[in-house]
Each structure stands twice: as C-alpha cells, then as structure tokens.
Amino acid sequence: xxxxxxxxxxxxxxxxxxxxxxxxxxxxxxxxxxxxxxxxxxxxxxxxxxxxxxxxxxxxxxxxxxxxxxxxxxxxxxxxxxxxxxxxxxxxxxxxxxxxxxxxxxxxxxxxxxxxxxxxxxxxxxxxxxxxxxxxxxxxxxxxxxxxxxxxxxxxxxxxxxxxxxxxxxxxxxxxxxxxxxxxxxxxxxxxxxxxxxxxxxxxxxxxxxxxxxxxxxxxxxxxxxxxxxxxxxxxxxxxxxxxxxxxxxxxxxxxxxxxxxxxxxxxxxxxxxxxxxxxxxxxxxxxxxxxxxxxxxxxxxxxxxxxxxxxxxxxxxxxxxxxxxxxxxxxxxxxxxxxxxxxxxxxxxxxxxxxxx
Numbered sequence: 001x002x003x004x005x006x007x008x009x010x011x012x013x014x015x016x017x018x019x020x021x022x023x024x025x026x027x028x029x030x031x032x033x034x035x036x037x038x039x040x041x042x043x044x045x046x047x048x049x050x051x052x053x054x055x056x057x058x059x060x061x062x063x064x065x066x067x068x069x070x071x072x073x074x075x076x077x078x079x080x081x082x083x084x085x086x087x088x089x090x091x092x093x094x095x096x097x098x099x100x101x102x103x104x105x106x107x108x109x110x111x112x113x114x115x116x117x118x119x120x121x122x123x124x125x126x127x128x129x130x131x132x133x134x135x136x137x138x139x140x141x142x143x144x145x146x147x148x149x150x151x152x153x154x155x156x157x158x159x160x161x162x163x164x165x166x167x168x169x170x171x172x173x174x175x176x177x178x179x180x181x182x183x184x185x186x187x188x189x190x191x192x193x194x195x196x197x198x199x200x201x202x203x204x205x206x207x208x209x210x211x212x213x214x215x216x217x218x219x220x221x222x223x224x225x226x227x228x229x230x231x232x233x234x235x236x237x238x239x240x241x242x243x244x245x246x247x248x249x250x251x252x253x254x255x256x257x258x259x260x261x262x263x264x265x266x267x268x269x270x271x272x273x274x275x276x277x278x279x280x281x282x283x284x285x286x287x288x289x290x291x292x293x294x295x296x297x298x299x300x301x302x303x304x305x306x307x308x309x310x311x312x313x314x315x316x317x318x319x320x321x322x323x324x325x326x327x328x329x330x331x332x333x334x335x336x337x338x339x340x341x342x343x344x345x346x347x348x349x350x351x352x353x354x355x356x357x358x
Contacts, residue, residue: 004036004059005323007316008091008100011041012068013107014305014312018042021106022049024312026056031313032320035059038100041087042066063090069111071305078111079118088112092119095298101323102299104290104315112302113149113293120298123328125335128153129295130161130234131302132168133241134288134318137225143169144222145294146234147241153233155198158182160335162203164294165229166211167330171321173228177210181217183232183240192216199231210334290315292322294331299323 009025011018018041029035036059039046043064050057067086069078082089088111091103096119105112113129122129130146130153145165150157162180169178182200184192189200196216203213214227219240222230232240259269289311293300299322303315 004034005032005102005320006036006038006100007319007323008038008040008094008103009316010088010091010103010105010107011039011046012087013105013112014303014307015071015106016306016308018045018049020307020309020312022046022053022056023309024307025060025316026053027309027313028316028320029056029059032317034324035316035320037061038063038091038094040065040091040094041068063094065090069108071108073108073111075108075110075114078108079114082111083115083118089115089119092116092298092300095300096120102301102319104301104303104312104319106303106305106307106312106315108305109148109302112300116293116296116300120296120300123295123297123331123335126160126164126295128157128160129293130164131237131291132165132294133291134172135222135230135244136288137223139225141172141288142222142225142228142230143172144230144232144237144240146232146237147291148234148238149293149295150234152235153195155195155202158195158199158231158233159202160295161231162199162211162213162229163208163334164331165231167334168292168294168322168327169228170210170330171325171327175228177212178228179212179214180229180231181214181221181227183222183230183236184216184218187216187218189216286311286314288314290318292318292327297328299327 009021011021014020025037038061040063043062046062050060065085065087067082069082069086069088088105088107091105092115094100095103128150131149132143132145133147135142135144143165145161166178166180182196184196217226217230259265286307289304289307291302299319301315301319303312
C-alpha cells in the first residue's frame, strides 16, 4: 500500500448526501492526515464544499455522476437503474479496480450489499457475506456479526464469520488471538438450533490458531463484553442490534425526563454533569458508526444513513483502519491457517448433527 490511504466516498448516499459526507471526511482527515479521497457524485454539489475547505480539497478528487440510489429503492431496482453509473456503484468499482483502498457509503443497505457482491465480488472461499458492527461494552468494545447480511447461515458460514470477525478484531483491538463466542439461547452445549451446535463443534474441535473459541454466549453477554467477537446469523444479529439501539434511546429519554421533573433533580444534574456527560459519550452511536461488509474481496463500509458529520467521520476512520492494517490480508491469512483446522473438525460436526437428529 502507498503512504496514503485512498478512500472512495459515495457522496450521494444517506439522508443528507455531500453536505454530511464532505464535513465528515474533513473531520477524519484532521485525525488521519495520510488520507485522500475520491468523491463520487454530483460535482455541482460536491465542488463548493471542497472549495470551502482547502485542506480537504488538496487531497480530494471528484468523479462526477448524477445517478444516485434512493434510500427506499429495492436492491433489484437499484441494480437496474444504478449499475455501472450510480455514485454507489462507481465507488465500489474503484475498490474493485484497486484505484482506492476502501469505499464508504451511507446509502441503501440492501442496494449496497447487492452491488458489492456483483461489483467487488466475494473473497475466494467465502460463501456468504456478513455485516460486522462495533458494539460498545462494559469492558470496551466487541465485534458482532452478522447484523443483517445473511439470514439463516449454516454451520460452515458461521465458522467463516468467526474467522473474518477475528481478523477484524486483530486490527481494531491489537490482539493476536481474539476470543470468539457463538450467540445462543443458553451456554449449555445441548441448547440451540442444529446449525449453531454444528458450528460450535467445528470451532471447538478444530485447532484454530488465530482465534480462541469460548463456546456459546447469550444476549446479555454482548453488552458485558464477554468475548471479543460474537458470531450469529443476520436475522438474530439485526434484532439484537436494533434492540440495543432502541434500549439506549429509551434510557436516554428516561434520564431526560427524570432530570427535568423537579428543581432538586435539576440541581442534582448540575452536580453530576460530568458523570452524565461521560455516559452520553459512551452511549453516543456516532462513535461506533460503520458496519464492515466482510466476505467481499475488498473493504466496503456501510455508514448509518441518518448520521451527522461526526458519525460519518467514524465510518471513514473505520475504513482507514481496515485498509491501513490490511484487513483483506488478515482474512486470507485466517482462512489459510484455519482451513485445515476446520477440515479436521468436520467429523465432529457431523457427529454433533447426528446426535441432535437422534
């Protein structure tokens, strides 16, 4: 990789388009001076924002297109009208052609996944993609995947998610052998659906040198930070993510209501303002904005569509870390070293399934 980390930005994606994308890129640049950008979208909207920010303009190019994917487009519609010519597709194509090191979009999630699979394509050996989210926990942060890409993953796919999630954790958390757990309805080995138990057998019986499998974890273990990587399929993962987001908002509303209820509560808030500010920062979703599309043959980051500039900057910085510290190489390394372990564990998985069936 060159000294600069070059990132393609789908400038038209999200609820706010360039008016958030450009300021977010500027914030990220102030923290990561070795960034450079390819803005993809309507130049008439992008160029004035760059002209107003000389530092950002100096490290940016614009690839013009007036075609954009709407936030409510179905993936099939997005592909039909946006393939080869939309801002989303052209940002992904820059990753495919290795003109950039990563692509960031706040656009339509389904369309981004569909276009990514067609344009960037899958990593050899990976059957299905996963969206990996960074999850704030009591002890720091964990990675949870999949949070919405693959519904009903089988045992082999869950093992792939574990390998890819561990590769991401090695970059973000700077640890050689991240701990991994499978999300389940209990920690006992007899609990759970057959595919989850089979995946556990593969991970438990195999000698995986780049991850430390800790067995099953439950929903309450995610927030505790019991393991570095929580693996699940996209249906349950997305429900867990949306439940956590809703609970965080609910707690925030409870606090605001309680603080404003009486004069004494207002005085108490003033006295404890530092503690409340710390809590607010810890629960700020902008700090962990950005989901990594794992399983693709390139780095693609999905930002929340409604985020502000600070949140988009977090997604850009996540893309920077994945590119700078070579996520793709670590994933390839993980599959190369772990494939033999998975193969050796296949008989155990078959036995696990047979036992469950009987």
